[in-house]
Amino acid sequence: MRLCSVCSLAEEHPGITLDGEGVCNLCRLDIVGDLLHNFTYTNQVYEEFTRSGPDPHRDHDCLFMYSGGKDSTYMLDKFVNEYGKRVVSYTFDVPFESAHAAQNIRLAQEKIPAKFVLDSDDEGIKSMMREVFNRPAPKKPGKYLDEKLPCVSCRTFFVIRAILYAYRHRIPYIALCADPQQILTMESDAREVVRSFYRTFGERLTDELFRDEIEDVLFAEDDEIPKIVFPFIAMRYDYDPDRIVAELKAKGLYESSPLETHCTLFPLLNYYSFKHWGCMFYKLNAASHQRSTARDRDFDRSTFSIKFPRAANIVDIENRMREVVLQIAAGEGDREQHERELVAVFRELDATEEGARFVARSFLDMRSVAADLGVRL
Known part of the structure; x- marks a missing residue:
C-alpha cells in the first residue's frame, strides 16, 4: 500500500488519490x-x-x-x-x-x-x-x-x-x-x-x-x-x-479533561475508522501536521485543537493502535498488555501519564460501551 510522500496518508484513505510522484491530492491542494x-x-x-x-x-x-x-x-x-x-x-x-x-x-x-x-x-x-x-x-x-x-x-x-x-x-x-x-x-x-x-x-x-x-x-x-x-x-x-x-x-470557567476530549465514544470512533478504512480516527489531523512541518520546520501547530509532537512516528503509532483496538473489539488478548501499549502510544502523543491512562482505560471499556449502545462489534 502506497503512502503519500509528504503527509503519509494511504492511497486507500477515503477521498485520497496519489499522483505519479506519490503525492496526495490534499498536499497538491486539489480540494x-x-x-x-x-x-x-x-x-x-x-x-x-x-x-x-x-x-x-x-x-x-x-x-x-x-x-x-x-x-x-x-x-x-x-x-x-x-x-x-x-x-x-x-x-x-x-x-x-x-x-x-x-x-x-x-x-x-x-x-x-x-x-x-x-x-x-x-x-x-x-x-x-x-x-x-x-x-x-x-x-x-x-x-x-x-x-x-x-x-x-x-x-x-x-x-x-x-x-x-x-x-x-x-x-x-x-x-x-x-x-x-x-x-x-x-x-x-x-x-x-x-x-x-x-x-x-x-x-x-x-x-x-x-x-x-x-x-x-x-x-x-x-x-x-x-x-x-x-x-x-x-x-x-x-x-x-x-x-x-x-x-x-x-476566569474560573474551565476544567479540562485529561486528554482534551469530552466524547466517551472516542474508542468506538477509532474502531469504526480502523475496521472500515484502516486508519485511526485522527489520521487527517496527523497528516495535516506532517504536511505543515514538511513545508515549514519551524511551524509547531497545524491541527489546531489536536496536537501531534514533531518527533511522533505517526505510521508506527497508527499500526500499534490498530492492532490493540481490533483485538479489544474482538475480545482477544491480555487486558494489562493492552493498557500498557495504549498508555505508551498516548504518551508518545504527548499525553501526561494521567491522561494516557485515562484514555487507555476508556478503550478497554469499549465492548461494554458498544453493548449499552446496541453496536455490534
Missing part, C-alpha cells in the same frame, strides 16, 4: 476550490452577523451552541460579556459526553448571564448512532471524511435540533464554535445540513427522528431560516488553544 467557496460564504455570514444590531421584534440575537468545551466556553463568554449579544445558550445533552463537559456548563451558568437551554433526545441520537455503526461495510474508495461518519452524524443530529429550535423561536443566527480547521469541512448552510442528513440516512429515519417540522425548514422562506455563524472565522490566523484554556481557567 482548495471547494474549501474557498465554503470559506467565502462563511466569512460573509460572520461579517453580516457582527454588523447586525438588536432586532426590536426578536427576543434574542443568536442561538449559541454550547458544548462545555474550551472553544464554545471561550466564545460564549465573549458574545455575552464583550460583544453584548442577547444569547440563548443551547446545549444538546449528548448522552456520550463526559462529566468534564457537564462541569464546565455548570461553571458557565454561574458566571455568564445568558439564557441557558438544555435539549435532549437520547433515544433518537442512539438510534441514529446504531444505524451508523451497524451498517454493512461502506463501499470503497469512499469520500473525503467517510472515516469520521459517526462523529459527523452525531454533530449533524444536534445541529438540526438547534436549527429547529431557532426556527421555532425566530432566532436569526446560530453560532457554532468549530475551530478554524473544522470550519473548512463543515456545512454552513442550514438547508444543506438538513439535505445532507436526508442523503445519509434516508427519508424513513430522518422523518422518524425529526418528524414533519424538518420539512417546514426545507421549504421556508430564506429570511425565516437561521444562518449558521462560525465565530472562529475571525481569529483563524491567531487561534491558540493553549491561550484559550489559560484565559478560561483564570
Whole structure:
C-alpha cells in the first residue's frame, strides 16, 4: 500500500488519490476550490452577523451552541460579556459526553448571564448512532471524511435540533464554535445540513427522528431560516488553544479533561475508522501536521485543537493502535498488555501519564460501551 510522500496518508484513505510522484491530492491542494467557496460564504455570514444590531421584534440575537468545551466556553463568554449579544445558550445533552463537559456548563451558568437551554433526545441520537455503526461495510474508495461518519452524524443530529429550535423561536443566527480547521469541512448552510442528513440516512429515519417540522425548514422562506455563524472565522490566523484554556481557567470557567476530549465514544470512533478504512480516527489531523512541518520546520501547530509532537512516528503509532483496538473489539488478548501499549502510544502523543491512562482505560471499556449502545462489534 502506497503512502503519500509528504503527509503519509494511504492511497486507500477515503477521498485520497496519489499522483505519479506519490503525492496526495490534499498536499497538491486539489480540494482548495471547494474549501474557498465554503470559506467565502462563511466569512460573509460572520461579517453580516457582527454588523447586525438588536432586532426590536426578536427576543434574542443568536442561538449559541454550547458544548462545555474550551472553544464554545471561550466564545460564549465573549458574545455575552464583550460583544453584548442577547444569547440563548443551547446545549444538546449528548448522552456520550463526559462529566468534564457537564462541569464546565455548570461553571458557565454561574458566571455568564445568558439564557441557558438544555435539549435532549437520547433515544433518537442512539438510534441514529446504531444505524451508523451497524451498517454493512461502506463501499470503497469512499469520500473525503467517510472515516469520521459517526462523529459527523452525531454533530449533524444536534445541529438540526438547534436549527429547529431557532426556527421555532425566530432566532436569526446560530453560532457554532468549530475551530478554524473544522470550519473548512463543515456545512454552513442550514438547508444543506438538513439535505445532507436526508442523503445519509434516508427519508424513513430522518422523518422518524425529526418528524414533519424538518420539512417546514426545507421549504421556508430564506429570511425565516437561521444562518449558521462560525465565530472562529475571525481569529483563524491567531487561534491558540493553549491561550484559550489559560484565559478560561483564570476566569474560573474551565476544567479540562485529561486528554482534551469530552466524547466517551472516542474508542468506538477509532474502531469504526480502523475496521472500515484502516486508519485511526485522527489520521487527517496527523497528516495535516506532517504536511505543515514538511513545508515549514519551524511551524509547531497545524491541527489546531489536536496536537501531534514533531518527533511522533505517526505510521508506527497508527499500526500499534490498530492492532490493540481490533483485538479489544474482538475480545482477544491480555487486558494489562493492552493498557500498557495504549498508555505508551498516548504518551508518545504527548499525553501526561494521567491522561494516557485515562484514555487507555476508556478503550478497554469499549465492548461494554458498544453493548449499552446496541453496536455490534
